[in-house]
Amino acid sequence: LFDCDGVLVDTEKDGHRISFNETFAERELGVSWDVELYGELLKIGGGKERMTAYFNKTEWPAKAPKTDEERKEFVASLHKRKTELFMALIEKKLLPLRPGVQRLIDEALGKGVKVAVCSTSNEKAVSNNFPTTNAYMRDMVGIITKKLHHMGEMFLPIFVKGNSLFFELKR
Incomplete structure (x- = not known):
C-alpha cells in the first residue's frame, strides 16, 4: 500500500x-x-x-x-x-510520479504482488497517474479519497494483517 x-x-x-x-x-x-x-x-x-x-x-x-x-x-x-x-x-498532468515509482509498481505487479495507492487527496490527483494500472488498483479507487482524521486510518480497510506493507510520508 x-x-x-x-x-x-x-x-x-x-x-x-x-x-x-x-x-x-x-x-x-x-x-x-x-x-x-x-x-x-x-x-x-x-x-x-x-x-x-x-x-x-x-x-x-x-x-x-x-x-x-x-x-x-x-x-x-x-x-x-x-x-x-x-x-x-x-x-494538465503536471504532477508526475517521482522517479522510479512506475517501474517499482510495474515490477511488483509483474511478480504478482498486489499494489494499492491510498490518499486523502482528490481521486483525480491519484488516478491520473495510474491510468493503465491493473484492475486490482482500479478497484481501490472507491476508498482512497475517504477523509479521515488520521492518515494511517485510510490504510485500515485494505490492510491485510501480517501480509501487507505500507509506505507513508511522515511530516
Whole structure:
C-alpha cells in the first residue's frame, strides 16, 4: 500500500503550495509560501486551517475582511480557488510520479504482488497517474479519497494483517 502524497507524487511542494501561491498572487495579497515555510505549515491539517493559522500568526492581508465570519468566508474562497488551480495542474498532468515509482509498481505487479495507492487527496490527483494500472488498483479507487482524521486510518480497510506493507510520508 502506498500513500500517494509525498511518497509517489510530490503533490504538496509542487502542487498545493504552487496553487496557494498563485491564488495569493491573483488576489494581490502579498503572500508567498516558500518550500521551507510550507513544510512547517504542513504540520497543520487542512488548507483552510493552514491559511487561517498562518494569517493569525503573521498578519491578515490588508485586503482581508475584519470580522471572524467574513474571514472564514474569505479563506473558504481562497481555498476554493486554490483547489481549482490544483486540479488544473492535475488535468494538465503536471504532477508526475517521482522517479522510479512506475517501474517499482510495474515490477511488483509483474511478480504478482498486489499494489494499492491510498490518499486523502482528490481521486483525480491519484488516478491520473495510474491510468493503465491493473484492475486490482482500479478497484481501490472507491476508498482512497475517504477523509479521515488520521492518515494511517485510510490504510485500515485494505490492510491485510501480517501480509501487507505500507509506505507513508511522515511530516
